[in-house]
Amino acid sequence: MELIIVTGMSGAGKSVAVNALEDLGYYCVDNLPPKFLLPFARLTLQTEGKEDRLALVVDARSKDLFTEFEREINMLDEQDIRYKLLFLDASDETLLNRYKETRRKHPLMDHRITSLEEAIDIERKSFEGIRSRADYIIDTTFLATAKLKKEVNNLFAYEVNQTMQIKTVSFGYKYGIPNDADLVFDLRYLPNPFYVPELRNKTGEDDDVFEYVMATELAETLFTKLMDLIEYLIPLYMEEGKSQLVVAYGCTGGKHRSVSFARRTAQHLKNKNYNVVTQHRDIERK
Template sequence: MDFLIVTGLSGAGKSRAVDALEDIGFFCVDNMPPKLISRFAEIALQSGGKMTKVAVVSDVRGGTLFNDFQSELDLMQQLKIDYKLLFLDCSDEILLRRFKETRRRHPLIDQSDASLERAIEAERALLVPFRARADYIIDTSNMALAQFRERINTLFLENPSASMQINCMSFGFKYGAPAEADLMFDVRCLPNPFYIDSLKYKTGLDADVNEYVMAWPQSVLLLQKLVDLLDYLIPLYMKEGKSQLTVAFGCTGGKHRSVTFAEKLYAHFSEQNLSVSVNHRDISKT
């Protein structure tokens, strides 16, 4: 089990870290009282493999409960529960700006004479020992959201190229275009197997339909151009932190040409070791 404990300065991006971790398959719990961390870790270990990637966030929002954080980390070591500690840092100047922009209330503002500067200073002093024992430190001061997500993916994914889930979809325009499509390609420009009696009631999952669709030079050239385009676009989407991409191929009924192209792209992305799935929305409709 990968068990990650996240802490750090208020306003440094712990909520964004949770979002990024959830997108790569972590079971996340925010604002957990320190005393519950070891108990929760034991529950996760006893889940029978249902919880293999877990992240919990614990910080000064817990008030006096956070006083137990140090002893709880020590207890985790005594219990021989393997964990990693991620600390999120940020400059005072950026934190001041973020709190003023969001108008969020700092957790220590009441103990700091209503001074945001003093609250940040007090929290930083309180967190010194945890920053020192952190396995990972991310300074988010000048880090864009996409860069932050990329950093999380690099640290906690065995295969960072799997950070974005790609869904190859086929559909029929006669049933309406899919609202969830990020990229949509119309393949009705290609010869239609529907008009071949032996292929009419088959689908692009059948070898003879697949062979018919790809027997035409324009089909081969279109597929190559789409592969080239998507091979160029996908790394750009990943760099910007996109977690899901739906590539949809449409033909008239969603059974022949669109299915063939969705399957071809699915095979191509699978060979590149990307996280990809395929979905034929209208293949069973009459």
């Protein structure tokens, strides 16, 4: 049985993620109280004709979430029931805007917690332990619905060879560092194609921009040293049991230098038969 536990910040996109998992053939149960995690998993394992792909959503709508969730996760580990924990996250500002747009009430708001800002802060602090145990973290701050579905598909479409997924991300520092990044490399000291008129409106996906970024000895030396580091770290992360490694490259706007390095890194690692996906977070920003 493939068991995925979906959780994360309220408003971060869990419903979209579950819909994507359902499309992949997972049997999905939404808003499951934490105390039912172990019994539900056991029942599914023991039932003849059982669903072999199961996704369970546990979040702040369950009032006993924070007191019982970690305990139930520990019990799954003790029973040797294998699972993947998917955590959906987004910046506080993004969550605030989403709630204001939908006019929905945050599940933690009651007669004691009347402020949306306070509810989000309490939820984030309460989730720290669970988030640190997640196999996969998806930061939806800048992800449209279609892109979030694609992220989920990349992660769980047949669990490619059951190997650790390496995700190369490009981003612009002016829009913030990705929350889910494990390794972050700053490329702002490399020559910037933005100041070349014929390249300004292109991106690192275009070959002439890519070649411009990679043409200098500085870029070539940097890439070689970074690959030495990343390839050294990959087996260590795998040995630790990590399911996803996010390697993020940042430049000023997230269109030229970072895209070029993320693109080249992905191709380099694919040539070595690693399971690699790429996300250019800010490439479409104006």
